[in-house]
Amino acid sequence: MSDVAGLGALQEGWQEVLPGDDKSAVPLRExxxxxxxxxxxxxxxxxxxxxxxxxxxxxxxLPSRLVA
Structure with a gap:
């Protein structure tokens, strides 16, 4: 996966699907x-x-358990 395009897309996806309003404490890049x-x-x-x-x-x- 491209470090630039792929990781950026994954980070954006996590931002959208993770529960809760305050995602600043969530290590999205990691x-x-x-x-x-x-x-x-x-x-x-x-x-x-x-x-x-x-x-x-x-x-x-993996992702289904994180967003549950």
């Missing part, structure tokens, strides 16, 4: 970096021949 890294790790695991289903399930769980 959340974006970590989610991007999770996508990268999942892609590498799948490329190595690991099953895609558990990776896909884990990737779906």
């Amino acid at each position: 959340l974006a970096v970590l989610l991007s890294a999770a996508f990268d790790r999942a892609a590498l695991a799948i490329a190595r021949g690991e099953s895609a289903a558990p990776c896909e399930q884990a990737i779906r769980l």
Whole structure:
């Protein structure tokens, strides 16, 4: 993911979906970096021949648990 375009888009997305009005205490950039890294790790695991289903399930769980 591009550090400029991709991380910016992830940060903006987190800003919109995180609950609460005061998001100044939320480390949006760090959340974006970590989610991007999770996508990268999942892609590498799948490329190595690991099953895609558990990776896909884990990737779906990450953001859904943060915004719940």
